[in-house]
Amino acid sequence: MNLGALKGSVRPLFEAGSPLRRRFEELAENLLSRESSGCVVVTGPERGAGCTSVCLGLGAALASMGRRAAVVDCNLAEPQLHRMLGEPNFVGLTSALAGEKPLEHYGHEAVPGLLVVPTGPVPADPDSQIESQRFVEVVSGLRESREVVLLDAPVAAGVLDSAALSHGFDGVLLVVHATRTAKRLARETTDSLLEAGVNLIGVVLNGVPEGAERRGEGRA
Amino acid sequence: MRSTSPRSWQAERRDDLSLYETAYLLWGRRRLIGGVVAALVLVAGGVALILGPSYSAQAVVGITPREEIGEDPQTFADEVLLFVTKGDEFKREAARRAGWEGSLQEFKERLTVSSFATQEGGPGITVRFEGTDPVEAARAANAYARHFVERVDELSESRLAGGSLAADAQLRQEAVPPERGHVLRFLAYAAAAIGMGFLIGGFAALILESRTNLWRDARDAEMTLRAPVLGVIPDYSAEEPR
Numbered sequence: 011m012n013l014g015a016l017k018g019s020v021r022p023l024f025e026a027g028s029p030l031r032r033r034f035e036e037l038a039e040n041l042l043s044r045e046s047s048g049c050v051v052v053t054g055p056e057r058g059a060g061c062t063s064v065c066l067g068l069g070a071a072l073a074s075m076g077r078r079a080a081v082v083d084c085n086l087a088e089p090q091l092h093r094m095l096g097e098p099n100f101v102g103l104t105s106a107l108a109g110e111k112p113l114e115h116y117g118h119e120a121v122p123g124l125l126v127v128p129t130g131p132v133p134a135d136p137d138s139q140i141e142s143q144r145f146v147e148v149v150s151g152l153r154e155s156r157e158v159v160l161l162d163a164p165v166a167a168g169v170l171d172s173a174a175l176s177h178g179f180d181g182v183l184l185v186v187h188a189t190r191t192a193k194r195l196a197r198e199t200t201d202s203l204l205e206a207g208v209n210l211i212g213v214v215l216n217g218v219p220e221g222a223e224r225r226g227e228g229r230a
Numbered sequence: 231m232r233s234t235s236p237r238s239w240q241a242e243r244r245d246d247l248s249l250y251e252t253a254y255l256l257w258g259r260r261r262l263i264g265g266v267v268a269a270l271v272l273v274a275g276g277v278a279l280i281l282g283p284s285y286s287a288q289a290v291v292g293i294t295p296r297e298e299i300g301e302d303p304q305t306f307a308d309e310v311l312l313f314v315t316k317g318d319e320f321k322r323e324a325a326r327r328a329g330w331e332g333s334l335q336e337f338k339e340r341l342t343v344s345s346f347a348t349q350e351g352g353p354g355i356t357v358r359f360e361g362t363d364p365v366e367a368a369r370a371a372n373a374y375a376r377h378f379v380e381r382v383d384e385l386s387e388s389r390l391a392g393g394s395l396a397a398d399a400q401l402r403q404e405a406v407p408p409e410r411g412h413v414l415r416f417l418a419y420a421a422a423a424i425g426m427g428f429l430i431g432g433f434a435a436l437i438l439e440s441r442t443n444l445w446r447d448a449r450d451a452e453m454t455l456r457a458p459v460l461g462v463i464p465d466y467s468a469e470e471p472r
Contacts, residue, residue: 022466029464030463030464030466033461033462033463033464034461034463036461037460037461037463040460040461041460041461044460060463064463067463068461183460184455184457186445186451186455188444188445188465189443189444189445189465190443191443191445192441192442192443193439193440193441193442193443193445193454194440194441196454196455197440197454197455200455200456200457210457211460212457212458212459212460213451213452213455213457213458213459213460214459214460214461214462214463215445215447215448215451215459215461215462215463216463217463217464217465218445218447218462218463218464218465219464219465220464220465
């Protein structure tokens with residue numbers, strides 16, 4: 011894999027053997043131990059939680075563990091995946107929704123075993139694309155070739171507004187940022203997801219400052 | 231959702247904070263709580279120092295009617311107390327006998343006289359005096375009580391003021407100098423400050439905890455969200471903007 015071609019900001023996510031990678035591998039193992047880890051919607055209580063980086067890091071970890079994975083950017087309002095990778099967004103999810111070819115065709119492997127699919131051209135009415143049954147079918151179709159499909163989703167309020175995102179897939183992974191996400195908001199979001207009957211698989215605590223974990227382990 | 235089997239943690243009640251969770255949150259804010267407690271103890275110590283030492287001594291005087299009284303003993307005791315001690319002259323004389331060097335107003339502020347009536351002992355009064363040292367407190371309370379006894383006898387014998395008083399008074403309990411009153415008061419202030427500190431500090435800690443953007447660790451996240459934390463990702467310098 012040519013890490014040099016990747017943007018510097020995402021390069022740490024793909025570095026095999028790094029401490030960061032080991033954390034993503036732990037996350038991957040925990041996710042795989044859950045019964046509903048096929049198509050997972052990754053969301054956060056608000057912007058800035060780091061959903062896209064978690065998707066990429068988790069996807070890369072899964073791939074390195076020999077589990078074929080895919081990351082699909084379905085945040086049509088604010089596409090991020092192609093920006094993080096420093097790539098164009100000419101084709102992607104919306105292309106598959108409009109065309110006949112499978113979604114796999116509109117992505118590429120960022121690293122061996124990890125398919126990344128950007129949003130593709132964003133239509134004037136992105137919500138209607140996400141709400142369609144075809145969206146669920148197209149994304150779920152990736153399971154034929156991928157063991158785990160991670161959907162880089164809009165913030166949790168958007169997921170709750172979308173029946174497809176909240177109930178169309180196996181479950182939801184909530185990303186909270188250790189220094190940006192307000193606890194109250196995160197708690198309210200968790201409550202809202204559970205009250206809506208969403209299968210909340212678990213939480214990822216992202217962006218934990220160096221040293222904080224050791225202090226936490228010391229307390230425990 | 232394809233998987234419909236409810237997980238145990240999802241089915242748990244989420245609106246109440248358990249004792250363990252509360253203790254965990256408070257422990258996480260122990261420095262804040264300790265700081266509030268320390269600050270309040272310091273304030274209490276300062277107040278105790280400013281107020282200075284205070285010692286309380288109490289004397290008890292019994293009142294015996296010479297004739298059958300038609301009213302209840304408590305009313306009788308109230309009337310005798312009012313009649314005997316009315317005006318400042320009585321208190322001035324009591325202060326003089328006690329060797330009080332301060333003003334009459336200060337003497338009155340430190341003095342608490344109340345009437346009582348019991349089944350066994352009948353009517354009477356208690357005289358309590360707050361002094362800056364134990365001997366002074368006892369001396370003032372006894373001086374007032376003795377002067378009261380003398381004045382009752384005097385009024386009853388002479389039937390002055392219309393001869394309305396017919397009673398005897400006896401000093402039933404002399405005031406004795408109290409011990410370690412100041413230390414006890416300081417300890418009481420400190421105990422109250424510690425209690426208030428824990429309450430205020432704990433409340434502030436819970437408020438701050440609910441509003442903070444800082445998550446300590448996975449356990450903190452599990453406690454707050456009551457959901458399993460599958461992974462903890464350390465901060466790395468480049469994070470995407472969303």
